[in-house]
Amino acid sequence: MEVERTPATKESKYEVSFTKKHIVKALNISSLPKSSILTLSNLDLLSGRFPVTYFYFYQNSLGNNTFSINKLKSSLAITLEHYYPFAGRIVQNPFTSEPQIICDNSGALIVEAEANIPLKMLDFYNLNESLEGKLVSIVPDFPLQIQVTHYTCGGISITFTFDHALGDASAFGKFLLSWSQIAQNKPMPCTPNHKRNLFARNPPTYHPSLDQKFVKCTMEEITNIPTPKVLLKRLYYIHVSSIDWLQSLASKGSKEQYTKIEAFSAYVWKIMVKAIDKSHVMCKMGWLVDGRERMCVGGENNSMSNYIGNVLSVGFGEARVDELRHGSIQTISGKVHEAISKVTNEAHFRDLIDWIESHRPGLMLSRDILGQGGPAIVLSSGRRFPVAELDFGFGSPVLGTVCSTVKKIGVAYMNQRPSATGDGSWTVSAILWPEFASVLESDPIFQPMTSRLLHLF
DSSP states (O other), rough: BBBBOOOOOTTTTTTTTEEEEEOOOOGGGGGSSSSEEEOOOOOGSSSOEEEEEEEEEEEETTTOOOOOOOHHHHHHHHHHHHHHGGEEEEEEETTTOEEEEEEOOOEEEEEEEEESOOGGOOOOBBHEEEEEEETOOOOOSSSEEEEEEEESSOOOEEEEEEEGGGOOOOOHHHHHHHHHHHHOOOOOOOOOOHHHHOOOOOOEEEEEOHHHHEEEHHHHHHHOOOOOOOEEEEEEEHHHOOOOHHHHHHHOOSSOOOHHHHHHHHHHHHHGGGOOOOOEEEEEEEEEEETTTOOOOOOTTTTTTTSSSSSEEEEEEEEHHHHHHOOHHHHHEEEEHHHHHSSSSSHHHHHHHHHHHOOOOSEEEEETTTTTTTSSSEEEEOSOSSSTTOOSSSSSOEEEEEEOOOOSSSEEEEEEEETOOOOOOOEEHHHHHHEEEEEHOOOOSEEEEETTTTTTO
């Protein structure tokens, strides 16, 4: 499908022209299930329907491993046989107004584009400038959208945008890894489970504290979260030596050996107090937690490891601003560990499923993410998310990370991913209010992502 080109102008340093569109459907429709409607689970209703975009950058491929759009399309068509909801449509149930997936093989959208700069000239730090409307353009009719952008140097970027109703990071990671394996003519790494069988107990029962932590809301309320300041989207590089130093600082002389994420969280929480209004006495930090390892459907070990859908909760810790300002990394790491521990168990997830059941129909969300809990930041860890492994037949990426096109959210947000180098360093994408971004600009650990850090020069 040809589309009108938008040529770069002389005044513009960085423009993207959209050149083609392709709709890719599952190859073998006879393998698809007879039932065309996939009802969302209770935990799917907690996703907020936020769009999630993963973006990967590849240098100019040499030899026989050159990029082929036809190979990408054909391997996607095979992948969609196994991940058939990703080729469907998301519509409102006429009786409950809750979203549901129509698995009718409408297809996924691939957009081809051309940038007027070489890859090394891209601003990898300022994601507001680099991504939105250029490397990511949302078409609401497609829950899965891919954009392949060619650069003048021969490099390419691929952005994958998912509707959160399709799943969470674990589900998307399995989809992308499956697709890359199929593109390389390798066997599927897993057999996806699309049952969405996270059912409430009868009768539903839950701890009353959940009433203070979560709230029923509408899609309109989610898209219009009060956000008094323009959110800045940034990408940082965290060197492995900094990560190891923070963990050592948190754990030295302590009975508890804190994880890298706990130590890093303590550092971020401590920095955060420099960026909030002095009128605030308290502030919060939250963590997205995957429930797959905490829950077993049917009593089988790891029976949820291949579950495709949302199995996320969020846990928040709260502390006094002066305690964070003057406290040690070790002390704050203890607060982080305590807060995360409260939600990393099956009882919490069972209660949450029952709480949602008691408030259906509708969408649900954390009060803090809706901006109802004062200043807060949420951290998501993607240490297991495939980065270097995402080879579609033309080499491994130099960068793979995540961001969102969401314009309004009630908290600051950071998402950690392993560096494509595999040396233990991280990339951290962030959605921040301006004062927070300003504080990080002078921080020695948060390095703005550059082409040199990616070895593109």
